[in-house]
Each structure stands twice: as C-alpha cells, then as structure tokens.
Amino acid sequence: MNTHFERTGALTELTSYPQWAQDMVTDCESTKQSVVRHEMWDMMRKASLSHASTTNFMVGIWPVIERFPAYMALSLLKTRFGRSPGDNLARRWLVRNIRVEQNHAEYWLNWAEGAGVSREEVLHGRAPHGTGTLADWCEEICTGGSLAASIAATNYAVEGATGEWSQRVYESKTYAESFPAKDRVGSLRWLQLHAAYDDTHPWEALEIVCTLMGMTPAADEVTHIGDCIKRSYTSMRISMDRCIEARRYLEALSEVAA
Template identity: 35%
Template sequence: MGALTQGLTLELTPHSTWAQQFWDDLIPVKERVSQHPLFVEMANGQLSLNSFRHALLNFYPLVAHFPSYMALALSKATDFTQSGVTESRDWLIQNIKIEERHLNWYRDWAVGFGLTVDELDRVQPPVAMNAVNHFLWNMNYRGSLAESLAATNLAIEWATGDWSIQVYKGINAYIDHPEVNINKRSLAWLRAHAHYDDMHPYEAMELIKRLCDDQPELQKKAFKAAREGLEYYELALDACYKPKI
C-alpha cells in the first residue's frame, strides 16, 4: 500500500455506468471493514492492549507480503497491446517500491506496542485471519490482472486507508500506557496510510476500468474479486475481535 507520488500520474476518468455501479455496490462491503468494531475500539482507545497486540501481530503477514502479491500481478502485466496493461505495470512497480519502507514502519508500530520483530516474523495467524492471505496469493497467482488489482489494491487498500484515518486520529488514547511508545517513528505506518494512500483505490479503479473496457464478463470477475477481498478482510477482523483477550 503506498501512493503514486512522483513520476507518473494516472489520469482518473469519469465512471461509465458499469464502473459507477461496480464502485457503489462495493461501498457497503468496504464499510463493514473500515467501520468494524475492532477499528472503532482502536480509534477510541477502548481496545485492550493485549487485543491491540493480537491484531498487530496477526495482520503482519498481510502487510509484509503485500508487495509480493503485487509482484505476482506485475508478472502478468506483459501484453502491452491490451488496454490498461502498460499503466498497470508502471503503477505496480511504483507501488511495490513504496512498500519497501512500509514493512519497517509497521514493525516500528508493533514494537512501539510491545511486540518484537522476531515474534512478527514467526507469526502463524489463526486460519480465519490467514484466509485473506491465501486468497490474495491465489488471486494474484491465478486471476487476471484486473482481478488481482481489484482484490489487492482496490479492496484491501481502500478499506485500509479508511480505517487508518480513524485509528491515527485516536491513537493518542494509548499514549499514557506505560508499555506503549507513541512517537513519530512508531506512527509512521499509520500516518502514511491515513494521509497519502488515499488515491490508491481510485487509481486501482481507473486501471480496472481500462483493463475491463467492453468486457462484461471480466467486469463481473473483477467485482467478485474485490468483494471477496473485502469479505476475507472482514472475516479476519471478526476472528481477531472475537477472542477478547
């Protein structure tokens, strides 16, 4: 997850009818993720520190492997005669580069909340939390380029940008906790995703539009990929939220 900051810019075009429907139908599914009780409690300081750590620990593979998912999508962006493929290639390369720093920023956040890098690197999330990772590996390996972008960059980055804004605003609720270190460094991941990631879902949608132009079957598949990406995200949150630890 990152932003298209320098170099190339992707022009966002007005939505045609199918694209508007695609976007609008995803909103309620996305909201179930970004307004999940886990994030609401994180944002207002009600989530216990143990539960906060449990979430940081078990969502680590999603963050850590995100550029690898995109690399699989990039490996399919080869037929430059097809609409949208060159732009998708350029965009993915840039996004992957930005993710290089995000791994360390996420580690800094988790360490600031009392985890160790070794714990993160060895984590084996419960299956319901890991399902989103299996889905993304699978989709980015086997799906079309449009489905890969829909599942990964539209679904996951859209919801993540949304909840990051709320959690970043409320994170000072944890500042007085003796086991928590909140500073510029430990907040870098949150700050980045709350601020400059917000163009990504729009850019991903633009790429999907170009890739699916005049291909109703592919549009349907891309929609399903985005919806399922969000549903797996929600499943992980439900599983993470349930055991009140």
C-alpha cells in the first residue's frame, strides 16, 4: 500500500521523513563518507594535490559537470503533470533548478584555469581511464531508471556528497590562498556555490523521492533506491581514486626512468 507522504517537519531534519527513508539514509551513510572523507580532498585542503592529479580531476569529472542539467532534463521527461503529488513536486523543482545549473559548467572551467588546467584541456583532453565511472552511471540511471531512482541517485546522492566535500575544500584558507588574489573569487565560485547551494538541495530531492514513493513502499523498491544511492557514492569514490592512481602511475614511471 502506497500511502501519501507530505512533509510536516523541518526540511533538513531526517525525522521529518518516513521511517523507511530514515533507515535507508542511515544504511548509506558509511558509503557516502568514503566520498566525503576521500584523501583527495585532504590533499586539496593542504594545497598539496599534484598538477597531474588536478588535471585528472578537472578533465575526468568534467563530463558530469557538463551533463548534469541533461541528467535533470531526463528526469523531467519522466514526469506527468497532475499524475501524482510527487510528479507535480518533481516537475516544478526540476524546471526551476535546471536553470540554476546553467552557469555551473562555466564556473568549473574557471576553477580549472585558476588551478592551472587550461580550458582547452578540460574541453578536449583525454580523461584518465575510470574517471568516467560516475558520468556513465548518472547517464544510465537517468535514462533507464524510475523518476524516484534518478533523482535519488543524482540530485540526492551526488549533489549531497558534493555539497559536503566542497564545503571541506572551500573552508580551507590554505587552498584559497594557493590561487592568485586577483583571480581567487572567480576561481572558487564553483566551490562556493556548491558548498552553500547544496545545503538544502539534496534534502529537497529526498522530499521528492519520499513524495513519489509514499509512506509504505514495497521493501524491494526501497532496497533498489538505496542501491542506486550507494552506487552513486561508489562511482564517485572510484572516479576520485582514478584521479590519484593515474598520478601515482606516472610517478612510478618517472622513478623507473630515473
């Protein structure tokens, strides 16, 4: 039985959501932390990430940045106005936030340039093998998954974890001061927006997922949504791993050559 859900508590309080959602979020937490606490963010915070790894990151994650409005558009195509409260909520939210996303690709390129990676290299460079794991998964779930699954995997999981890691990096004075003062604000604009903007965005996505699924969805449906969320986190971690592993491979080659 799929009884209707309508949030009455605070947006950012987990207890405002059905018990199944609370349990699902808790179950996914350790997987999310493998992204939020990834070693690459610590390197960024210390301004010790090598140029090779920075390039891997900016080039390898670019497809996700460039395609993110398209992922949301694919979700929008699954909505039908008037079909359900969840559809109506998702439709309004997606239309509004696709516009918000429109400048993020430009801000990413500014960040890359400030970090020493040219716009040309980001746009046309060859991404290291494996860094496309996240982009491939987002494309897959937003194309073939249910509306609830695609929003959970991208707008809840990806944006939620991104909001947390970007806050960790953005609050680092050491990292900020690694950019020339005259370019600092523009270079860090992407980080600034995601550190603040994503504070409520994933909660809004969770509300949509819960409104779509109701108070008592079938157990296998909940398991599927949870698996999609975990796969997003895992794909993020794999992509980050590949950014650093490619650097380590190059370093090992240099040592052998020496």
